[in-house]
Amino acid sequence: xxxxxxxxxLHDLLRHRNYLTFMASGLLASNLLMTFALCTQSExxxxxxxxxxxxxxxxxxxxxxxxxEEMALFFGSILLNKTPQSAPYLHELLLxxxxxxxxxxxxxxLREEEERYQKSGLSTSFYPKKVVVREKNLQVDLSGxxxxxxxxxxxxxxxxxxxxxxxxxxxxxxxxSFKPLTGKEQDHA
Numbered sequence: 054x055x056x057x058x059x060x061x062x063l064h065d066l067l068r069h070r071n072y073l074t075f076m077a078s079g080l081l082a083s084n085l086l087m088t089f090a091l092c093t094q095s096e097x098x099x100x101x102x103x104x105x106x107x108x109x110x111x112x113x114x115x116x117x118x119x120x121x122e123e124m125a126l127f128f129g130s131i132l133l134n135k136t137p138q139s140a141p142y143l144h145e146l147l148l149x150x151x152x153x154x155x156x157x158x159x160x161x162x163l164r165e166e167e168e169r170y171q172k173s174g175l176s177t178s179f180y181p182k183k184v185v186v187r188e189k190n191l192q193v194d195l196s197g198x199x200x201x202x203x204x205x206x207x208x209x210x211x212x213x214x215x216x217x218x219x220x221x222x223x224x225x226x227x228x229x230s231f232k233p234l235t236g237k238e239q240d241h242a
Contacts, residue, residue, distance in 0.1 A: 133179035
């Protein structure tokens, strides 16, 4: 009788062991599957700093059009709204966000512009009217009214368009180039 009871208990314990082994194997397989899914899935980080007007996102090698537009307006403000006194600081600030591949050309361009502002006493203000984003090329065309002043007297007022080109690396959007567009370039853009 004891032997039969012991045999039933042993059989019951083996059945429980097999059931728990099966459950543990299933949980291990599901954990491995989730780990694989997390490692291969692209991650989207939603950014909403105070100076941005709407939610933006960045992924591994892509940024939202809204983010490109907001950053173009930010960089455009730094590059186009300045005085002879503010130009050195604004250029230094901009170079913090410059791509290493284009920093030499950009630094040269900014230095020439700074000298021109210092010599002529020029101050400029730019009022954006239109922003065209090319998400795939990481380019933004910023159109608006440029107003120039010397000694607080308006010397010119004209519509201009500037192209900002960016690169995206390691979660950072960096400016590669900045140039005014001619009429022909605007038509082909």
